[in-house]
Amino acid sequence: MPTRTYADIEVEVDAEGFFTDPSTWQEGMAPEIAREAGVGELTDRHWQVIKFMRHQYEESGSGPTVRVLGKTSGVGIKELYQLFPRGPAKLAARIAGIPKPRGCI
Amino acid sequence: MVLGGGAGGTLSANRLHRQLGAEADIVVVDADDRHVYQPGLLFVPFGMARPADLVRSRSAQLRPGVGFRQAVVQQVDLEANEVGLADGTSLAYDVLVVASGAVLLPEETEGLTGPGWGDTVHTFYSLEGAALLSSALARFEGGRVVVAMIDMPIKCPVAPLEFALLADSYFSRRHIRDKVSLTYVTSLDGAFTKPVCNRQLSGLLADKGIDVVTEFNTGTVDGEGRRLISYDDREVPFDLAVVVPLHGGAAYVGRSPGLGDELGFIPADEATLQAKAAPNVFVIGDAAGIAATKAGSVAHFEGETLVANVGHYLRGEPLAARFDGHTNCFIESGHRRALLIDYNNETEPLPGHFPGPIGLPLLKESRLNHLGKLAFEHLYWRVLLPGRDVPGVGAAMPRAGKRPEAAITT
Numbered sequence: 001m002p003t004r005t006y007a008d009i010e011v012e013v014d015a016e017g018f019f020t021d022p023s024t025w026q027e028g029m030a031p032e033i034a035r036e037a038g039v040g041e042l043t044d045r046h047w048q049v050i051k052f053m054r055h056q057y058e059e060s061g062s063g064p065t066v067r068v069l070g071k072t073s074g075v076g077i078k079e080l081y082q083l084f085p086r087g088p089a090k091l092a093a094r095i096a097g098i099p100k101p102r103g104c105i
Numbered sequence: 106m107v108l109g110g111g112a113g114g115t116l117s118a119n120r121l122h123r124q125l126g127a128e129a130d131i132v133v134v135d136a137d138d139r140h141v142y143q144p145g146l147l148f149v150p151f152g153m154a155r156p157a158d159l160v161r162s163r164s165a166q167l168r169p170g171v172g173f174r175q176a177v178v179q180q181v182d183l184e185a186n187e188v189g190l191a192d193g194t195s196l197a198y199d200v201l202v203v204a205s206g207a208v209l210l211p212e213e214t215e216g217l218t219g220p221g222w223g224d225t226v227h228t229f230y231s232l233e234g235a236a237l238l239s240s241a242l243a244r245f246e247g248g249r250v251v252v253a254m255i256d257m258p259i260k261c262p263v264a265p266l267e268f269a270l271l272a273d274s275y276f277s278r279r280h281i282r283d284k285v286s287l288t289y290v291t292s293l294d295g296a297f298t299k300p301v302c303n304r305q306l307s308g309l310l311a312d313k314g315i316d317v318v319t320e321f322n323t324g325t326v327d328g329e330g331r332r333l334i335s336y337d338d339r340e341v342p343f344d345l346a347v348v349v350p351l352h353g354g355a356a357y358v359g360r361s362p363g364l365g366d367e368l369g370f371i372p373a374d375e376a377t378l379q380a381k382a383a384p385n386v387f388v389i390g391d392a393a394g395i396a397a398t399k400a401g402s403v404a405h406f407e408g409e410t411l412v413a414n415v416g417h418y419l420r421g422e423p424l425a426a427r428f429d430g431h432t433n434c435f436i437e438s439g440h441r442r443a444l445l446i447d448y449n450n451e452t453e454p455l456p457g458h459f460p461g462p463i464g465l466p467l468l469k470e471s472r473l474n475h476l477g478k479l480a481f482e483h484l485y486w487r488v489l490l491p492g493r494d495v496p497g498v499g500a501a502m503p504r505a506g507k508r509p510e511a512a513i514t515t
């Protein structure tokens with residue numbers, strides 16, 4: 001497994017940079033992951049989504065889709081795409097240190 | 106009491122009846138008595154199946170001794186252990202099996218059911234939709250065909266991909282393939298998102314001249330202007346759009362406090378299939394808010410676990426049976442060939458053979474798999490619904506025959 005160092009701590013990630021063990025994530029790592037993923041400075045709105053992602057993951061064992069984020073995170077889908085361009089569910093999952101949202105094959 | 110007489114509800118009721126015999130009073134509630142073989146919907150648009158042949162009576166699929174009540178479920182009262190029906194009556198239960206599947210929510214996407222719906226914009230995910238699309242395709246003489254998956258979760262997530270592959274084959278057969286462009290649009294970051302599948306199958310779409318647009322979350326369907334518009338303002342133009350609408354749980358779930366999640370699916374323990382909402386509620390099939398794929402084969406493999414655990418629950422024992430997320434899908438790839446994938450929560454689809462070293466080829470196009478896909482219909486009515494086991498195929502995912510070394514990235 002590849003590793004990355006965020007906030008001076010070495011963590012295991014998968015080939016696409018998603019945390020393999022979400023419990024190794026800390027809030028202090030998020031700004032560095034965001035920069036690496038091309039998201040830039042994290043605002044309060046970003047944090048609202050990131051915290052919601054963590055919460056959902058802890059509740060259900062998987063990250064929410066864009067649709068669920070739009071319905072329940074308090075941030076609408078249009079804005080989600082402004083905050084996390086291209087793939088909000090995927091990018092926010094990576095910054096929140098949880099596994100990549102599941103596809104099928 | 107079993108809510109829903111589709112694949113999961115029917116096979117659960119039949120298995121429960123066989124296991125518990127006269128000990129239990131089993132009733133299946135469904136809104137209608139028309140059981141549709143949904144995997145057949147894929148073939149209807151291409152004239153490869155007739156709508157009427159896909160429908161049979163629901164009650165006729167139940168073992169003698171299992172009750173059938175035709176009624177619309179209005180809500181579930183978890184405190185009172187009662188199910189309210191639309192006709193005002195309520196039914197009490199000791200154990201509830203939720204098998205009410207997923208519903209299509211085309212209204213949730215702006216413009217999807219607006220101008221152009223049924224004309225330039227279609228779906229094959231319902232019987233009516235598939236029949237309508239079949240005449241639209243027959244009239245189609247050329248132009249841009251776009252197949253779009255708006256967002257997960259959907260039933261049978263490979264079906265839109267299969268549609269695109271079959272469309273290639275269909276237009277070739279009509280000798281107009283060169284007049285048709287085919288585009289597959291997905292909200293995910295690839296047509297194949299698992300590494301091994303991606304490596305083995307990425308050439309498949311390119312070889313057939315199917316373009317892929319990824320991370321495209323359709324926000325608006327403009328049927329008149331003939332374009333899909335994503336939430337981040339990208340556009341995909343079309344002459345004929347085939348859209349898989351968003352899915353949600355049955356409407357009554359939202360009216361039943363504590364039962365479902367924000368999309369109306371029922372959160373449950375991934376392994377025991379016991380609902381998070383109450384210990385005497387179990388979930389099977391598309392209705393479940395769990396990681397497992399929404400497919401008939403999954404409902405079949407879940408059946409064994411569900412029935413064993415309902416038995417354990419009734420006897421006051423720990424729920425010992427565990428489901429591993431086993432999924433098995435034939436992927437029709439056109440020109441009378443198909444692929445087969447077999448996986449579970451832990452193991453991604455791998456190459457090799459199924460169910461053992463000698464068997465159907467995995468992750469590879471073959472004629473044999475196409476015959477397997479056609480044989481699934483017979484298996485569905487004769488083996489899956491009666492709640493029997495497929496000879497040689499256990500509920501847990503088989504490891505023999507798989508080549509895990511293929512998963513090691515170089």
Ligand SMILES: Cc1cc2nc3c(=O)[nH]c(=O)nc-3n(C[C@H](O)[C@H](O)[C@H](O)COP(=O)(O)OP(=O)(O)OC[C@H]3O[C@@H](n4cnc5c(N)ncnc54)[C@H](O)[C@@H]3O)c2cc1C
Nearest residue numbers: 109111112113136143144178205206261390391400401402
């Ligand atoms: C186009 C397409 C292709 C597919 N291809 C495949 C394939 O190749 N292989 C495969 O394994 N699977 C395939 N599937 C998926 C498969 O059909 C489903 O996963 C399977 O039917 C799930 O069974 P279920 O019992 O959960 O839901 P369903 O079979 O949909 O049954 C749910 C039942 O609940 C009833 N119900 C809902 N709400 C209420 C209410 N309020 N009151 C009363 N009754 C209610 C409905 O009437 C319905 O009968 C495909 C699906 C589609 C759409």
